[in-house]
Amino acid sequence: MKVAYLGPKGSFTHSATQEYFSNAELVSYGSIPACIKAVAQGEIPIGVVPIENTIEGTVNLTLDYLYHKADLAILGELVMPISQQLLMKKDRSVELAKLTKVYSHPQALAQSQEFIAEYLPEARVIATDSTSLAAEMVANSHDDSVAAIGPVACGQEYDLEIVKADIQDISHNKTRFWIISNQANLRNDSESIEKASLCFIMPNNLPGALQKALTAFSWRELNLNKIESRPLKTTLGEYFFLIDIVLEANQLPLLANAMEEIQYLGGQVKQFGCYHVHRIKGL
């Protein structure tokens, strides 16, 4: 079986995908939209993309692309601890305090802000497309005073040394990944379901529209864990809403019922899926 993931090799998504799909042929994609598109167009049956991080919150690109441009089912969720390493060339002659530049993906930089402020106050912080690209830039640089921030796997991939380990601002940093598919028959059996994610929009002219939609869940005792307003990209103040519901298997008919109620109110619902959460150990 082939599984698409947000690459390149050595990325956190790669590690999570490898841990869970240990016997699959993994196919790397350079961006979240490219990865989702490959699954939506049926090139690859299954894909893995990040959806949320403890520190940075929702990965908006994943949510927006799944909402606006694809029609896929979530088969499951992977939750993996994330730790960031400060990576430099092995044969360097420069000390930590003399670092001039530090490269990484914006999310990894955001997760290491306090470390950077304390240990690398003089270094220029440069955003890259991925932590792997940051490591590659350091490996190929003629300048010894540069470092990258990224996962252990990423340092191994480019033969870099871990100069400071676990530099992320909080120690229990985790990322959620969604396993997505366009094949509904791959769905989990209903017994193992523990979560549901769906999006909805409500009509503009309905007073208290958001509350009315939320009441459809609350009076059925469907427990909302998270709610997010994302701009519809039409005009400021118009949103679609993502909600995560902590679910028991016997609540599935109630969920279907609540979604029907929202539609009766004039809302539109896009169900992402009801799924199991797989907690995997990090690398």
Next chain:
Amino acid sequence: MKVAYLGPKGSFTHSATQEYFSNAELVSYGSIPACIKAVAQGEIPIGVVPIENTIEGTVNLTLDYLYHKADLAILGELVMPISQQLLMKKDRSVELAKLTKVYSHPQALAQSQEFIAEYLPEARVIATDSTSLAAEMVANSHDDSVAAIGPVACGQEYDLEIVKADIQDISHNKTRFWIISNQANLRNDSESIEKASLCFIMPNNLPGALQKALTAFSWRELNLNKIESRPLKTTLGEYFFLIDIVLEANQLPLLANAMEEIQYLGGQVKQFGCYHVHRIKGL
């Protein structure tokens, strides 16, 4: 009067601040935290920072910093149309199709994704700390095949030419800015209030906690416009919630009442402010 803003000169926040505080002495800060900190520590009485954009959504850095690290009041909101320009050196010898690099702030890049994909498919996209820095890099570059994306003011500041105008993906792109202060006596009179923003957290062990909090607003007919879950940065799945309420002046006692109810439920409320929205024209 001094007003702090997210700089540098030529940024969108600069334009919005200039339009609204036309007689004030404007002081530029290099980052959102630095700008908020200057106001929180009383160095500058008033500050202006971006909070939300039509395309990109909430500016998480502003929200997180105001929630976790500062205790300020929102005095008002500025809403300004945003348009992005493709900027190049005036004396260049290279055509648009031959561009090799395009620099800009990640939000401006995100707002111009479709333009970049269509017109600059070969160009390397490089994220910078600000649109102004992008323009400065182009102005100082020896390479003629580079461009920046940013506002008109930014092109003027660095003597660049607008090669393509209004390249943002949607034409009615707007940004919301908050006017923040640590002086509560500068608050708006209650007559002009049209919006309230506040954050709350709920106890973990309270079933349906989020719904209960939202009900405190809904049965008082306080109209929620937006709700956002932001990770508390403690463990995955724990959030604080930001809500925006569309408010009429006579609803102020009801709002105070709703916040009290949330506290009785064991929640904690942080009120950002009740304020007027100033719609200003862009540059």
